[in-house]
Amino acid sequence: MGAKRERARDPREARRILEEKARAAGFDLVGVTGAGPLTEGGERLKRWQEAGMAADMGYMHRPAELLSDPRRLQKSARSVVSLGVSYYPGEHPENLEGGGRVARYAWGKDYHLVVKERLRELRAELEGALGCRIKARAFTDAVPLLERSAAQHAGLGFFGRNSCIINGEIGSYFFIADLIVDQEIEPDAEGAGTCGRCTRCMSACPTGAIKAPGVVDARLCISYLTIENKGAIPRELRGAVGDWAFGCDVCQEVCPYNKRKATVSRWPEFSGAQGAGPYLKIEEVLGIRTEEEFEERFGGTPLTRPGRAGLLRNCCVAAGNLALREAVPALVQCLREDGSPLVRGHAAWALGEIGGEEARAALEGALEEETDGECREEIQHALGASSRRRKRASGGPSMV
Ligand code: B12
Ligand code: SF4
Ligand code: SF4
Incomplete structure (x- = not known):
C-alpha cells in the first residue's frame, strides 16, 4: 500500500x-x-x-x-x-409515580x-x-x-x-x-430559518431564563441549576424547578418545530432502556450514600455530571415540589446522616415543603445536632414553612 x-x-x-x-x-x-x-x-x-x-x-x-x-x-x-x-x-410519560424528571438528552x-x-x-x-x-x-x-x-x-x-x-x-x-x-472541504450555505412571530419558549420558561431572543441567563436556567451548578439551588427558584431532577426541556417541548418534526432517534444508545430513562425513583436516589454506589447506579450515563451530592440535591427539590409523602423517611435519613451539607440542607427544605408530624419532628431533632451554619439556616426556614402551613390548616393567621 x-x-x-x-x-x-x-x-x-x-x-x-x-x-x-x-x-x-x-x-x-x-x-x-x-x-x-x-x-x-x-x-x-x-x-x-x-x-x-x-x-x-x-x-x-x-x-x-x-x-x-x-x-x-x-x-x-x-x-x-x-x-x-x-x-x-x-415523549415523557405522565409522572404518575412521583419521579424526578430527566431531560430527554440524558x-x-x-x-x-x-x-x-x-x-x-x-x-x-x-x-x-x-x-x-x-x-x-x-x-x-x-x-x-x-x-x-x-x-x-x-x-x-x-x-x-x-x-x-x-x-x-x-x-x-x-x-x-x-x-x-486540516482538509479543504466545500462549505455549505449558512443555516436559514426563523421563529416567525412565535415566542412560546420565552413565555413557557418556568424561571424566565430567556432574557431576550437567543439569550439564556444560565443563572436562572433549570438545566444549569440542576447540572452545572455545584452549590445550592437558590431558594427563590426551587419552586419553579418543579419535578425536573436533571436538565430541563420546557423551551423545546413547546416549540412547534419539535411538535411537528421530532422523530425518535435511530441510535439505540439514546433510548431510556439503555440508561436512567425518563424518571428517577426519588427515594432510591436519596438512599445513595457513597461515590461507589453512585458510580454503580449512574456510571456511563450523563447523570454523573452533577456528582452524587448534586443529584441528591435535585431529588430533594423535586420531592418537595411534588409534596411526596412517600419520600419523607428517605429525606429524614438524608437530613440525619448524609455527609454533604448540600444534601442535608435541601432535604430540610423538602421536609418543610411536605410538612406533617414526622417531618417536623425530624427537623426539630436535626436543629439540635446540626453544626453547619447554612444547614441550620435551611432547617430554621423549613420549620418556619412547616408552622405557617400548620396555622393555615387550622385556620389561624398566616405570616405570608
Ligand atoms: C454552556 C452550555 C449550556 C449552559 C448555557 C446555555 C446557553 N443557552 O448558553 C446551560 C447549562 C444552561 C445549557 C443548557 C442546555 N444545553 Co447546553 N451547552 C452549553 C455549551 C457548553 C456552550 C454554549 C454557549 O456557548 N453558550 C454561550 C452562548 C452565548 O452561546 P450560544 O448558546 O451559542 O448563543 C448564541 C446565540 O445567541 C448566538 N447567535 C448568533 N447569531 C444569532 C442570531 C440570532 C437571531 C439569535 C437569536 C442568536 C444568535 O450567538 C451566541 C453565541 O454563539 C454547548 C456546547 C458548546 N461547546 O457549544 C452546549 C449545548 C449548547 N447544549 C446543548 C443542549 C442539548 C442543552 C440543553 C437542551 C440540555 C437540557 N435539556 O437540559 C439545555 C438547553 C437550554 C437552552 N435553552 O439553551 C446542545 C444544543 C444542541 C442544539 N440543537 O442547539 C449543545 C450544543 C451541546 C451539544 N454539543 O450538543 N447548556
Ligand atoms: S431549559 Fe428550561 S429553564 Fe432553561 S431556558 Fe429552557 S425552559 Fe428555561
Ligand atoms: S418555541 Fe421554537 S419557534 Fe417558538 S420562539 Fe421558541 S424556538 Fe422559536
Whole structure:
C-alpha cells in the first residue's frame, strides 16, 4: 500500500464523500464551514459573559476570542465539519409515580462517549475514502468552541429564540458534534430559518431564563441549576424547578418545530432502556450514600455530571415540589446522616415543603445536632414553612 497523500484533491468531491460516510455512520445532519473565527458568535458571547450570564461555569469564562476560533483548537484547521444526531427518545410519560424528571438528552448512555466513538470511525472511513491522512480534532460538547455558531454557519439550522439550533426537518432535539480537519472541504450555505412571530419558549420558561431572543441567563436556567451548578439551588427558584431532577426541556417541548418534526432517534444508545430513562425513583436516589454506589447506579450515563451530592440535591427539590409523602423517611435519613451539607440542607427544605408530624419532628431533632451554619439556616426556614402551613390548616393567621 502506498503512502497516503496529505490532501484530498477536490473539495467538492471531499464534500460528497463526507455526506455519504457521515450518513452511513448514522448522523442525521451534515454541514461544513471554514475554519475562520466565528465573529458574531464571539461578540454575542462576550456580551453574555459581561452580563454575568455564564454563572460559575469556569470553561465559559475563557476569552471569547478563544471560544470562537477553531484554529485555536487546531492550528492546521481548514474546515469545520458540523454533524447533528437526533437524541429524541420520545415523549415523557405522565409522572404518575412521583419521579424526578430527566431531560430527554440524558435518558440513555453518555453521549460524549457514544458520539466520540462514531466520530473516530467516521474519520477513519474518510481517510480511507479520500486516500489521505486527516489531522482532526473530534468532539461533542467537550472542548471550548461555540458549537452552535459553527453549526449555524455550516447550515445545520438556525438559532431559535430559546437559543437552540433548530433544523427545519428534525427540530432541535439533536446533539452537535464536530470534526475540525486540516482538509479543504466545500462549505455549505449558512443555516436559514426563523421563529416567525412565535415566542412560546420565552413565555413557557418556568424561571424566565430567556432574557431576550437567543439569550439564556444560565443563572436562572433549570438545566444549569440542576447540572452545572455545584452549590445550592437558590431558594427563590426551587419552586419553579418543579419535578425536573436533571436538565430541563420546557423551551423545546413547546416549540412547534419539535411538535411537528421530532422523530425518535435511530441510535439505540439514546433510548431510556439503555440508561436512567425518563424518571428517577426519588427515594432510591436519596438512599445513595457513597461515590461507589453512585458510580454503580449512574456510571456511563450523563447523570454523573452533577456528582452524587448534586443529584441528591435535585431529588430533594423535586420531592418537595411534588409534596411526596412517600419520600419523607428517605429525606429524614438524608437530613440525619448524609455527609454533604448540600444534601442535608435541601432535604430540610423538602421536609418543610411536605410538612406533617414526622417531618417536623425530624427537623426539630436535626436543629439540635446540626453544626453547619447554612444547614441550620435551611432547617430554621423549613420549620418556619412547616408552622405557617400548620396555622393555615387550622385556620389561624398566616405570616405570608
Ligand atoms: C454552556 C452550555 C449550556 C449552559 C448555557 C446555555 C446557553 N443557552 O448558553 C446551560 C447549562 C444552561 C445549557 C443548557 C442546555 N444545553 Co447546553 N451547552 C452549553 C455549551 C457548553 C456552550 C454554549 C454557549 O456557548 N453558550 C454561550 C452562548 C452565548 O452561546 P450560544 O448558546 O451559542 O448563543 C448564541 C446565540 O445567541 C448566538 N447567535 C448568533 N447569531 C444569532 C442570531 C440570532 C437571531 C439569535 C437569536 C442568536 C444568535 O450567538 C451566541 C453565541 O454563539 C454547548 C456546547 C458548546 N461547546 O457549544 C452546549 C449545548 C449548547 N447544549 C446543548 C443542549 C442539548 C442543552 C440543553 C437542551 C440540555 C437540557 N435539556 O437540559 C439545555 C438547553 C437550554 C437552552 N435553552 O439553551 C446542545 C444544543 C444542541 C442544539 N440543537 O442547539 C449543545 C450544543 C451541546 C451539544 N454539543 O450538543 N447548556
Ligand atoms: S431549559 Fe428550561 S429553564 Fe432553561 S431556558 Fe429552557 S425552559 Fe428555561
Ligand atoms: S418555541 Fe417558538 S420562539 Fe421558541 S424556538 Fe421554537 S419557534 Fe422559536
